[in-house]
Amino acid sequence: MSNERVFAMSFAGVYPHYVAKAEKKGRTREEVDEIIRWLTGYTKAGLAKQIEKRTSMRDFYEKAPRLNPNAPLITGTVCGIRVETIEDPLMQRIRWMDKLIDELSKGKKMEKILRTAE
Numbered sequence: 001m002s003n004e005r006v007f008a009m010s011f012a013g014v015y016p017h018y019v020a021k022a023e024k025k026g027r028t029r030e031e032v033d034e035i036i037r038w039l040t041g042y043t044k045a046g047l048a049k050q051i052e053k054r055t056s057m058r059d060f061y062e063k064a065p066r067l068n069p070n071a072p073l074i075t076g077t078v079c080g081i082r083v084e085t086i087e088d089p090l091m092q093r094i095r096w097m098d099k100l101i102d103e104l105s106k107g108k109k110m111e112k113i114l115r116t117a118e
Helices: 005-007 013-023 029-040 044-055 058-060 089-105
Strands: none
Touching: 005 058, 005 089, 013 029, 013 044, 013 058, 013 089, 029 089, 044 089, 058 089
C-alpha cells in the first residue's frame, strides 16, 4: 500500500484495530487511548472528536496538538522496518503508534511504553 493511501485512510477506521489488538491480549481501550494521547497530545475530548469526524491519518498526525518530545525514543521494528530509520515524518509517526500498540499487546508496562521509566 502506498504512503498516500495510508495517509488518506481515516484514523477512525484504524482505531478499532488498535483496540481489538490490545483487548485480545487482555489490555484495555483506556490504555490504547492513553498511548494515543501521550504520542499526539490530544485530550480525551479531542481524540473522540477526531474519531467522530473520521479525520484522515494525515490530518490526525499533522494537526495533533503536541507530538511528545520523547517520541524519538521509540525504536524497534514494525512489519520488518526499523521505525527510527523511516525518512517520511508522517509515516514515522504512524509507525511509532503501531510500535506502541505492539508493545502494549505484548504485555509491556505502561511506564515503559510511554518512555517514562529508565
